Amino acid sequence: MEDTRYLFRRNRTWWVKVSVPKALRDELGYDLRCSLHTESLDEARKARDVAVPEFRRRIREARASLQQTRACKEPAMADDESGFLILRREDFSDVTFLLEVEAPLLARAAEPGQFVIVILHEFGERIPLTIADFDRDKGTVTLVIQAVGKSSCEMQQRCRVGTHLHALVGPMGFPSELHADKVVCVGGGLGVAPIYPQLRAFKESGAYVIGVVGFRNKELIFWQDKFEQYCDELIICTDDGSAGIEGRVTLGLQAALDRHADIDHVIAIGPPIMMKACAETTRPYGVETIVSMNPIMVDGTGMCGGCRVTVGGEIKFACVDGPEFDAHKVDFDELMNRLGRYRGDEKAALDNWKKAAS
Amino acid sequence: MARKTVRTIPQDRATMPTQAPAVRAHNFDEVALGFDLDNALLESERCLLCPNPNCVPACPVNIDIPGFIEKISEKKYREAYDILTESTLLPAICGRVCPQEDQCEGVCPVGESLEPVAIGRLERWIGDMAIKEGWRNIPPIQANSFRIGIVGSGPAGMACAADMAKAGCDVTIYEAFHQAGGVLRYGIPEFRLPNEVLDAELENLKALGVKIECNTLVGRLFTIEQMLDELGFDAVFIGTGAGYPSFMGIDGESLNGVLSANELLTRCNLMGATSFPRYDTPLGLGKRVAVIGSGNTAMDALRVSLRAGAEEVYCLYRRTREESPARVEELEHAEEEGIRFEWLTAPVEILDDGNKNVRALRCQRMELGEPDDSGRRRPIPVAGSEYEFEVDTVVYAIGTNANPIIGQTSKIALNKWGYIEADDNLATSIAGVYAGGDIVTGAATVILAMGTGRKAARSMKTYLGIRDTASVYEETPDSGGDEIFGINPAERSHVRIRVTGTELCQ
Ligand SMILES: Cc1cc2nc3c(=O)[nH]c(=O)nc-3n(C[C@H](O)[C@H](O)[C@H](O)COP(=O)(O)OP(=O)(O)OC[C@H]3O[C@@H](n4cnc5c(N)ncnc54)[C@H](O)[C@@H]3O)c2cc1C
Ligand code: SF4
Ligand code: FES
Numbered sequence: 012m013e014d015t016r017y018l019f020r021r022n023r024t025w026w027v028k029v030s031v032p033k034a035l036r037d038e039l040g041y042d043l044r045c046s047l048h049t050e051s052l053d054e055a056r057k058a059r060d061v062a063v064p065e066f067r068r069r070i071r072e073a074r075a076s077l078q079q080t081r082a083c084k085e086p087a088m089a090d091d092e093s094g095f096l097i098l099r100r101e102d103f104s105d106v107t108f109l110l111e112v113e114a115p116l117l118a119r120a121a122e123p124g125q126f127v128i129v130i131l132h133e134f135g136e137r138i139p140l141t142i143a144d145f146d147r148d149k150g151t152v153t154l155v156i157q158a159v160g161k162s163s164c165e166m167q168q169r170c171r172v173g174t175h176l177h178a179l180v181g182p183m184g185f186p187s188e189l190h191a192d193k194v195v196c197v198g199g200g201l202g203v204a205p206i207y208p209q210l211r212a213f214k215e216s217g218a219y220v221i222g223v224v225g226f227r228n229k230e231l232i233f234w235q236d237k238f239e240q241y242c243d244e245l246i247i248c249t250d251d252g253s254a255g256i257e258g259r260v261t262l263g264l265q266a267a268l269d270r271h272a273d274i275d276h277v278i279a280i281g282p283p284i285m286m287k288a289c290a291e292t293t294r295p296y297g298v299e300t301i302v303s304m305n306p307i308m309v310d311g312t313g314m315c316g317g318c319r320v321t322v323g324g325e326i327k328f329a330c331v332d333g334p335e336f337d338a339h340k341v342d343f344d345e346l347m348n349r350l351g352r353y354r355g356d357e358k359a360a361l362d363n364w365k366k367a368a369s
Numbered sequence: 370m371a372r373k374t375v376r377t378i379p380q381d382r383a384t385m386p387t388q389a390p391a392v393r394a395h396n397f398d399e400v401a402l403g404f405d406l407d408n409a410l411l412e413s414e415r416c417l418l419c420p421n422p423n424c425v426p427a428c429p430v431n432i433d434i435p436g437f438i439e440k441i442s443e444k445k446y447r448e449a450y451d452i453l454t455e456s457t458l459l460p461a462i463c464g465r466v467c468p469q470e471d472q473c474e475g476v477c478p479v480g481e482s483l484e485p486v487a488i489g490r491l492e493r494w495i496g497d498m499a500i501k502e503g504w505r506n507i508p509p510i511q512a513n514s515f516r517i518g519i520v521g522s523g524p525a526g527m528a529c530a531a532d533m534a535k536a537g538c539d540v541t542i543y544e545a546f547h548q549a550g551g552v553l554r555y556g557i558p559e560f561r562l563p564n565e566v567l568d569a570e571l572e573n574l575k576a577l578g579v580k581i582e583c584n585t586l587v588g589r590l591f592t593i594e595q596m597l598d599e600l601g602f603d604a605v606f607i608g609t610g611a612g613y614p615s616f617m618g619i620d621g622e623s624l625n626g627v628l629s630a631n632e633l634l635t636r637c638n639l640m641g642a643t644s645f646p647r648y649d650t651p652l653g654l655g656k657r658v659a660v661i662g663s664g665n666t667a668m669d670a671l672r673v674s675l676r677a678g679a680e681e682v683y684c685l686y687r688r689t690r691e692e693s694p695a696r697v698e699e700l701e702h703a704e705e706e707g708i709r710f711e712w713l714t715a716p717v718e719i720l721d722d723g724n725k726n727v728r729a730l731r732c733q734r735m736e737l738g739e740p741d742d743s744g745r746r747r748p749i750p751v752a753g754s755e756y757e758f759e760v761d762t763v764v765y766a767i768g769t770n771a772n773p774i775i776g777q778t779s780k781i782a783l784n785k786w787g788y789i790e791a792d793d794n795l796a797t798s799i800a801g802v803y804a805g806g807d808i809v810t811g812a813a814t815v816i817l818a819m820g821t822g823r824k825a826a827r828s829m830k831t832y833l834g835i836r837d838t839a840s841v842y843e844e845t846p847d848s849g850g851d852e853i854f855g856i857n858p859a860e861r862s863h864v865r866i867r868v869t870g871t872e873l874c875q
Contacts, residue, residue, distance in 0.1 A: 027391075045391055048707060058391050065392040076647075120590050130547060136640060136649035162649050178547040180584040185777070309640070309650075312545050312586060313772050314555075314612035315632035316765075321623060326616060331773055345623045348725040352625045356651035363646050 017063055018055055024048065025055035029066040035073045043069060085169075086134040094175025098151060103233040106158045109143070109204070110170055114179055115150030123208040124187030124303065124335055127152065128311045130178035131166050138162055139308045139330075141205035141280065142182060152179075155204030161360040183311045184334045187301070191218045191276035195267045197289055199225035199248075199260045202281030205303065207237060209278055214241040221271070222246065223263035225281075229253035261288045268296055275299065279338065283347045290338035300338035304329040306349055321345050375482055378415045382484040383408035390705040394675050397559045397643070400702055401465070404494045413441040415479060416486045424473035424488060429820045432456040434473055434488055441491060450499045453492060454506045458531050458573075458819060459524065461500055461566045464493025466557060466665075467816050468696045500569040505576055513537040515833050518602035520587045520775070523551020524815045525608030525806025527574060528822030529829075534577040536826070536835050538603075542574075543585040548639065551610055553815070555639040556631070556666065558673050561699075588778035597801055604801045604829045607781075607789060608822060611807035612772035616765055617661075621719025626655060626727035630662070630670035630766035643677050652677060655761030659683045659730055661716060667766035668699040671708045674764070682708050683760070687715040687735045687748040713737070713748065717755065719763055729759045769812050786811070794828040795821060803829055 017027050028044040043066040047058040088094065099111035117127070126141045144153035158167040170176070187209055194213050198206030203224050214220045222242040226232050228251045238245050246263035247255030256262050260281070268274060277300040279289035286302040293300040306329050309315040313331035320329050323340035327333060386402045387393070393400050404412065416438040424434045433452050440449035453460045469475070469489040477485035498504075515538040519526045522544040534540045548554050550567050575581070587593065587609075596602045614629035616622050633654075641648030658679040660670045663686035675682045684703070686693060689712045693700060704710070713735040722728035734754035737746035771787035782790040782798035788811060789804040791797050797804050805821030807813055830836070 043395075045395060046707065047391055058389070061389045062391050065389075065396070069396070116590055125589075131649075134641065134648045161646075178584050180545060180547070180586055180590075182589050183586065309632055309635050310546065312612065312774060314614070315635050316614045316616065316629040317632045319616070319623070326618070326622070328613070331613075331777070342623075349623065349625060353651045353653050356645065356653055360646045360649065360651070 014056060015052070017059055018047075018052075021046070023050045025050065025052065025058075027055075027059045027062045027066075029063060029070070031070060032074075035070060035077065038073050038077065039070065086132040088132045088169065089175040089177045094177060095179040097170055097172055097174055097176065100170065100172050103155075104231045106167075107155065107201075107231070107233070108158070108167055108170075109153060109155050110166075111151045111153045112176060112179060113150060114152050117179065117181055118145045118147050118150045118152050121145040121152060121182045122186030123189070123212040125182035125184050126311075126334060127154070127179055127181030127183065128308070129154070129166075129176055131162060131169065132177050135177055136162055137178075137309055137311065138166075139183075139305065139311055141202075141303065141305075141334075142208065143204035144208055153204075155201070157201045160357050161364045164361065165364060180311070183330055185332075187212070187278070187335055189213055189216045189218075191216075193219040193221070193271060193274045194276040194278065195221045195223060195264060195274055197223040197225075197260050197264050197277065197279040197281070199279075199281035199285045202279070202285070202303070204234070206278070206280050207234060207241075209280075210238065211241045214243075218276075219243050221267045221274075223248065223260050223267060225249070225260035225263070225285075226254075227251070259288065260285060261292045264289055264292050268293065268298070277301070277338075278303075278335075283343050283350065286338065286341075287343035290341070290343070294339055301335050302338040302341060304334050304336055304341070304346065306346060307352060320349075373417050375417070375479055378417065378479070379411055380483055382415070382487055383412035385487070385490055387702075390702075390707070393560065394672075394706040397676055399563050400560050401490075401698075403497055404490055409441060409491060409494045410444070412487050412491055413438050415483075416442075417479060419478065423476035423478065424486075427476045428456075428473045429814075429816045430456045430823065432473075432492075437495065438486070438488070438491055441495065446495060446498055447502075447504060449495050450504055451506060453495055457492075457816075458528050458823075459496075459570050459815075460492050461496025462524075462553060462562060462570060463816050463819070464489050464491070464496050465562050465566070466696075466814075468814060470697050472816075497566075500566065505573055507576060508535055510535060510578070511537045512539075513835065515539065515603045515835070516601055517541070517829070518543065518596045518600065518605045519608065520593070520605065521545075521551060521608040521610060521806070521808075522549035522581060522583075523608055523610050523806055523818060524553060525610075525808075525818040525822040525825075526551070526606065527570070528819040529606040529608065529803075529805065529826045530579045530822075531574055531577055532823055532826035533606075533829065534574075534579045536830055538833075538835075540578070541580045541582060543587050544581065544583045545586045546639065547583050549581050549583060551608075555635045556669065558634065558638055558669050560672065560676070561669070586774070588774040593775060593779040593781060593799065593802060597799075603833060604803065606822070606825050606829065607775060607797070607802065607804040607808060608806040608818070609772050609775055609808045611769040611812045613770040614765060615768050615770055617716070617767065619716060619718055621721060621727070624719055624721055624725055624727050626761055627719060627763045628765070630660065630666045630764050631769070633670050633764055634666075634673060637673050637677060654679055655727070656680045657683075657760045658762040658764060659685055659716075659758070659760040660764040660766055661685050662766035662768070663688075663693040663695055663700075663710075664766060664768070665695050665699060668695045668703050670764045670766050671703055672706060674762070675706060675708065679762070683758075684708055684710045685714045685716060685730075685732065686710070686712055688737065688745065689713060692745050711758075715748070715750070716763070720757070727761050727763055729757045730763060732756055732758050769807075771808060771811075775808070794831075795825040796828055796832075801832060 025047045030042045031039045047055045096113040101109040128137045140154045143155040158164045196210040222245045225248040248263045280303045306318045308318045311330045318329040321342040322336045418435045437449040437452040473488045474485040517533045517538045517540045519542040614631045636642035640650035642650045642652035658674040716730045718731040720729045734751040735748040738749045741747040795803045803825040805825045806818035
């Protein structure tokens, strides 16, 4: 009989296949296989004798690495020497929390509108976060994070006062342009905190500042005192009407536009759907409107092009050409679509992590 | 001994083992496994030791090639290493990634009738031996009080840093990423350049006293001007690389499934996306991948895609194999691994599956016309040749533009393409600020970047009034008996003493 162990044919080309033990199928798939690029059985046998030990080695390695991952479940966070110390944490709700991180140079350089990139631990991804506040005297920057995906949930769980972020780099992007006489600053969802430094800077530059901030309900409101301190008018919107205007931030924005004919600048930060709605609200008024784009990023230094967005028909890299752009020119639908690029992977990662954590 | 001739030397190149294509197409281990001792000695015999060698001037850093090869054949490996390190900081790296066929090996007379001497492989062999044996050539360093800031930790920055540290300066490299190495880290994959090799070279830098500060985005965290005025640097070198990938501007580029080679490679090489979900960064690669372009970046993107699990991987290039700018070895390796090449093909549109994902490419066949300015024959579309080509991932590897961050944040003069303007000595428009590597030349090679880093260091030394590097190798008469910087004086004879008149790089 002909020796065709591990071999099979597809069209006329020989392939080799080794099945994977059940426990490793998540990682390696049902079997390991590859084309031997030959139609001759003799050649295929020779290639097989190389390929099979290699497949075995990969199975062995996968088993070893699985055992190792089980042994040390948690990837390590940084230590004092290389990491960035978390000095303060505040929880605004079961999903929103604040971290104040020691970074003196960064605090000195940061301007409203800029962002940073954070890596949680040695296996972490690079997460862009808008700078929510900075204190040049204390040498700290403040980040406000919503736990939605795997990385942010893990941050919520692991970032305690006294622990260290693996990496923190920035400030990235152009600072906001702060020329306005009367400005509306709109923040919703994860955009509430980042709108704060802008609103403060506008106030300090002498503008008349109207703040519009949106929350789900009264209980989730945070920083009201901070906002009030720098706003000439503060409009709070809640989804359920438990405080301020009932409804979305666009209602607040609309109210401000109707009340003041001389508004010359609007800035909106939040989920893309909200920014798009704000752009549509101001468009009939012809008021200059700026939004802060938050596409998927990798490096944040212009190197990968993953963050590209279309503005006025042109490709821009949000990390170095932005992050702020003219809201009336941005293609929001494209942004929303591109944000969904890894939805499947992200969900799998979150489920996986939740399973491991429980 | 009579001089060797092409007829008296071993006719065939010594073999260098490689992993079998069918196997390596599924792992990230190094493809080319390097010479063993016997083969290295055999190959070293093939060098004619030309009195006026063609290869030396063809090497961008003018390595004394017959010199080091002769030492190998004499089994004086350490001395071979000393000769290499007179000219190159990174022998283990350059031996792996230099386009030798366009440089030294391309002009070697042996190559007229046989395969040219495998200079790169010999260089690599010595470089690897140095890493294994822990050899380091640290000259006696006389500290001065100058502080040098280097922006970017790619080969240009590393080379400038090494030379300035050897000259006695206090050197700090600032790197935006969380790991050092530039393209050597995030771009070139492990199967071509294992991380251990890069790490070893970075350790050598640290041993020279160079400090490396990662997570530092110069321009935004502090500007070039602030480095000079506030942070107390006496001179600054900018080696921030090209980065900033190009897209073609055809329809469908914003669809999901279209990405730059830089993004693909960074996700895999730097962020560990091939081990997702153990690493948090996803890759999201499809099953049928088309890579557009045929340079080194394209080859890496193709071969990484294959290893990351794509079932069919295609290379689309609007010219032919002959015009492909990739290293020949990379092309051959890619072909052996089963990458399919579609020469004379250019995409004209990326088609949607209805859910904003890539479904297919609309392509066009090309033919070669008259040569253009670069001397390559210009591709012209063949009328009526459009066809659809089903893929789910499209990777652009058609080149890069200048990274804009330094230009955005500094008054430094740029040329019309956004690259930093530098004169023949690599001085920029700001006094004390030098620049080199891809940010000056446009996307080039590791060895050219390294060469410009060294040249900038020479200019910097002139600017600061420091004697040149060559002179720190000079043995001063009174250094006789004592131990200097932990180096045994007997061992110091290994530091080759030779003050060359030739420019290190031109
Ligand atoms: C995928 C790929 C494969 C290649 N293959 C080869 C090959 O086989 N052979 C070959 O010879 N050449 C090859 N090249 C080209 C070669 O890698 C480059 O020419 C070379 O690395 C350029 O070196 P550099 O020092 O100028 O810049 P880079 O290596 O690009 O390094 C620049 C560094 O500066 C950092 N940086 C940028 N901006 C800032 C800032 N504002 N502040 C702080 N840091 C900053 C970047 O993060 C980066 O780490 C390849 C390139 C790529 C992309
Ligand atoms: S490598 Fe080739 S060109 Fe260089 S010395 Fe040897 S034989 Fe001559
Ligand atoms: S995040 Fe990579 S280019 Fe913007």
